Amino acid sequence: xxxxxxxxxxxxxxxxxxxxxxxxxxxxxxxxxxxxxxxxxxxxxxxxxxxxxxxxxxxxxxxxxxxxxxxxxxxxxxxxxxxxxxxxxxxxxxxxxxxxxxxxxxxxxxxxxxxxxxxxxxxxxxxxxxxxxxxxxxxxxxxxxxxxxxxxxxxxxxxxxxxxxxxxxxxxxxxxxxxxxxxxxxxxxxxxxxxxxxxxxxxxxxxxxxxxxxxxxxxxxxxxxxxxxxxxxxxxxxxxxxxxxxxxxxxxxxxxxxxxxxxxxxxxxxxxxxxxxxxxxxxxxxxxxxxxxxxxxxxxxxxxxxxxxxxxxxxxxxxxxxxxxxxx
Amino acid sequence: xxxxxxxxxxxxxxxxxxxxxxxxxxxxxxxxxxxxxxxxxxxxxxxxxxxxxxxxxxxxxxxxxxxxxxxxxxxxxxxxxxxxxxxxxxxxxxxxxxxxxxxxxxxxxxxxxxxxxxxxxxxxxxxxxxxxxxxxxxxxxxxxxxxxxxxxxxxxxxxxxxxxxxxxxxxxxxxxxxxxxxxxxxxxxxxxxxxxxxxxxxxxxxxxxxxxxxxxxxxxxxxxxxxxxxxxxxxxxxxxxxxxxxxxxxxxxxxxxxxxxxxxxxxxxxxxxxxxxxxxxxxxxxxxxxxxxxxxxxxxxxxxxxxxxxxxxxxxxxxxxxxxxxxxxxxx
Numbered sequence: 001x002x003x004x005x006x007x008x009x010x011x012x013x014x015x016x017x018x019x020x021x022x023x024x025x026x027x028x029x030x031x032x033x034x035x036x037x038x039x040x041x042x043x044x045x046x047x048x049x050x051x052x053x054x055x056x057x058x059x060x061x062x063x064x065x066x067x068x069x070x071x072x073x074x075x076x077x078x079x080x081x082x083x084x085x086x087x088x089x090x091x092x093x094x095x096x097x098x099x100x101x102x103x104x105x106x107x108x109x110x111x112x113x114x115x116x117x118x119x120x121x122x123x124x125x126x127x128x129x130x131x132x133x134x135x136x137x138x139x140x141x142x143x144x145x146x147x148x149x150x151x152x153x154x155x156x157x158x159x160x161x162x163x164x165x166x167x168x169x170x171x172x173x174x175x176x177x178x179x180x181x182x183x184x185x186x187x188x189x190x191x192x193x194x195x196x197x198x199x200x201x202x203x204x205x206x207x208x209x210x211x212x213x214x215x216x217x218x219x220x221x222x223x224x225x226x227x228x229x230x231x232x233x234x235x236x237x238x239x240x241x242x243x244x245x246x247x248x249x250x251x252x253x254x255x256x257x258x259x260x261x262x263x264x265x266x267x268x269x270x271x272x273x274x275x276x277x278x279x280x281x282x283x284x285x286x287x288x289x290x291x292x293x294x295x296x297x298x299x300x301x302x303x304x305x306x307x308x309x310x311x312x313x314x315x316x317x318x319x320x321x322x323x324x325x326x327x328x
Numbered sequence: 329x330x331x332x333x334x335x336x337x338x339x340x341x342x343x344x345x346x347x348x349x350x351x352x353x354x355x356x357x358x359x360x361x362x363x364x365x366x367x368x369x370x371x372x373x374x375x376x377x378x379x380x381x382x383x384x385x386x387x388x389x390x391x392x393x394x395x396x397x398x399x400x401x402x403x404x405x406x407x408x409x410x411x412x413x414x415x416x417x418x419x420x421x422x423x424x425x426x427x428x429x430x431x432x433x434x435x436x437x438x439x440x441x442x443x444x445x446x447x448x449x450x451x452x453x454x455x456x457x458x459x460x461x462x463x464x465x466x467x468x469x470x471x472x473x474x475x476x477x478x479x480x481x482x483x484x485x486x487x488x489x490x491x492x493x494x495x496x497x498x499x500x501x502x503x504x505x506x507x508x509x510x511x512x513x514x515x516x517x518x519x520x521x522x523x524x525x526x527x528x529x530x531x532x533x534x535x536x537x538x539x540x541x542x543x544x545x546x547x548x549x550x551x552x553x554x555x556x557x558x559x560x561x562x563x564x565x566x567x568x569x570x571x572x573x574x575x576x577x578x579x580x581x582x583x584x585x586x587x588x589x590x591x592x593x594x595x596x597x598x599x600x601x602x603x604x605x606x607x608x609x610x611x612x613x614x615x616x617x618x619x620x621x622x623x624x625x626x627x628x629x630x631x632x633x634x635x636x637x638x639x640x641x642x643x644x645x646x647x648x649x650x651x652x653x654x655x656x657x658x659x660x
Contacts, residue, residue, distance in 0.1 A: 294345060294392065304389035308418065309382065311411040312342075312394040 024277020030270035037080055038087035045077035049234050060255050067255035070246045078234050079259055085235040086217055086267070089151040093216035096155030098209045101162030106201070108163070109170025110193055120167065126160035132219055136228050147233075150223065154216045162208035169204055173197050206278040210271040217267060236260040332401060333540050334360040334383075334426070334508050339396035341375075341382035349394070350611045352378040354564040356396070357638065360508060365534065365541040367551030367572065369587065370561035373608045376544045377431065379561070380510050383410065384428055385418060400425060403507060424454050427501040428510040432517055434493035437485040443496055444481040447471075450503045470499040475529055491522035498530065502537065510542045515550075527554050549591045552576045560584045563609050563619030566638055570645035580647040582624045618650065626651060 037044075046065075047053075053072035060067045066075040108119035135153050142149065173179060174197065182192050198205075224237025225244065239260045243249075248256040294310055295301050302310050341353035353375045360366050370376050381387045383398045398410040402425065413421055430436060438446060447467045451458060458466075468478040474495040485493055494514065501509055515523040531554065534541060543555055551558050552572050559569040560583065568581040579585040586604035593599070606623035609615060615622050621631035630636075630650050641652035 304392070306388045307386060308415050309385040309387040310392050311385070312392050 027273030041080040047074035082235040092151035093155040094213035097159040100159035105163035105166030109167040131157040365555040367555035375564040433497040
């Protein structure tokens with residue numbers, strides 16, 4: 001069948017289909033704002049996050065948007081300044097773990113044989129290495145463990161799950177007919193992996209990335225919260241550490257820990273939304289084509305689902321008119 | 329034979345909603361009589377499968393039925409409109425009253441379950457009061473019915489050939505003795521020998537069990553041999569409907585004629601195979617008037633302006649073409 005040429009407006013919309021997805025857009029916008037504050041946070045913060053003042057334990061006000069701590073430090077400034085370390089650790093660890101999992105998982109799945117055995121064993125070993133205790137040990141040895149170091153450790157220890165999943169999917173993909181065909185026509189392995197297999201793994205890679213970023217952020221915040229990482233640098237875990245230490249909840253100072261918690265939750269939400277967007281972009285079947293709930297003939301609103309095609313409008317014809325039929 | 333079992337009236341099926349909707353089936357009227365084989369033929373994209381899935385409400389999103397009626401006449405009891413059934417009623421109605429054999433149905437068998445498990449499951453779900461022994465006996469009968477030895481019941485799908493799997497699917501469709509069986513290109517993936525075998529069995533089964541078949545295919549030559557009546561679809565509409573022999577002998581619609589000229593006759597004088605020039609219309613931008621007029625060798629004045637209505641041009645045959653004005657009573 002000939003493919004009819006679509007109208008220019010339509011074609012343009014198609015090109016930006018990923019961004020046109022509402023979930024992905026929301027996620028990207030939120031993540032963009034986080035990244036922006038990670039860069040400019042320390043400059044736009046209204047106060048020095050370490051500076052003490054006379055306004056001790058103030059509730060949120062116009063002067064201190066998120067209130068103040070027991071030392072009169074501005075929590076809004078602490079959140080802004082802390083964003084950088086959280087984002088750096090999350091993204092660096094996520095990117096590192098994703099690259100490692102692709103390299104190891106896809107290679108193991110595609111090559112097979114002894115290499116697969118070796119790489120699988122390696123993933124199994126890394127699978128059981130507990131990241132958090134390892135970081136605690138490393139940070140206790142290294143004086144002034146930097147964000148980058150924490151990110152590297154998290155990234156190097158959290159790739160194994162992704163690698164296992166990618167290996168399994170690659171095993172399934174490499175026997176598909178189109179991959180066999182590509183091999184039969186003499187395409188080089190790297191090209192088969194890059195152009196035939198990797199695009200089909202996009203959704204898995206994306207979900208792995210998002211999962212690792214969330215895990216890395218949580219790990220870093222946990223480290224700060226239990227007081228392992230240096231308390232001189234700010235991140236959201238440090239805020240929670242101080243809030244916990246000063247019994248914020250008992251003092252009714254909800255503004256001390258709620259903003260940091262919400263910031264973490266919102267970051268996770270944004271990443272999950274981007275993940276949904278990627279899933280729907282990669283697999284059109286998941287795409288919710290605008291509306292999924294529609295009003296049917298009987299006036300109820302139903303969700304479109306497989307096997308129960310909705311009936312939009314009853315037929316205008318009222319009385320069944322028997323048709324005259326002549327038997328063959 | 330004049331007793332209808334399934335009446336489709338003014339059925340409209342869309343993909344998508346509102347302005348973005350693509351009208352895949354437009355105002356289709358079709359009647360399936362008790363015990364007959366009604367063939368539905370047309371090119372790819374003419375809406376044959378959409379019609380079948382629309383009337384059984386099996387279309388996945390974004391497919392919606394945007395209007396019409398599908399009246400089912402049970403063997404006993406008042407007629408029901410399938411389009412007004414609730415999900416629970418629909419679930420009961422399916423398979424017991426109307427079953428469907430899908431395109432490439434042989435791939436629908438679950439590879440990790442034995443044939444027996446999958447066959448018994450249906451009977452168990454719809455007739456919970458039946459005994460295990462009774463169900464097993466029924467499953468054996470069903471397999472025998474489609475010409476497979478009963479000991480194959482313990483096979484896994486991969487142990488059966490394509491034709492056998494297809495026949496298992498037909499047996500499954502007949503498991504609850506439905507009144508109507510919809511077959512969506514059930515033999516397309518098989519070679520002609522297997523096709524012939526299955527169709528022969530199907531004809532035999534129909535004699536014995538007396539169900540009606542809506543047979544969808546793009547292979548008109550198959551229909552000419554196998555079905556009682558043939559409906560031709562083009563661009564989402566029925567353009568011609570006639571008894572098989574009459575349609576083969578003398579097609580009224582130029583499109584049908586084109587289809588008939590695209591396969592060779594076994595006997596009779598040699599003739600040139602012509603086919604139909606051009607390609608099927610884009611459902612998003614249907615031509616004005618008769619959908620076929622841009623490809624029609626006989627197009628004349630009103631064709632590009634008004635859509636011809638499907639009407640009885642001659643007794644017993646309906647056609648939607650300006651060449652054959654509706655005989656009496658105007659468009660239905």
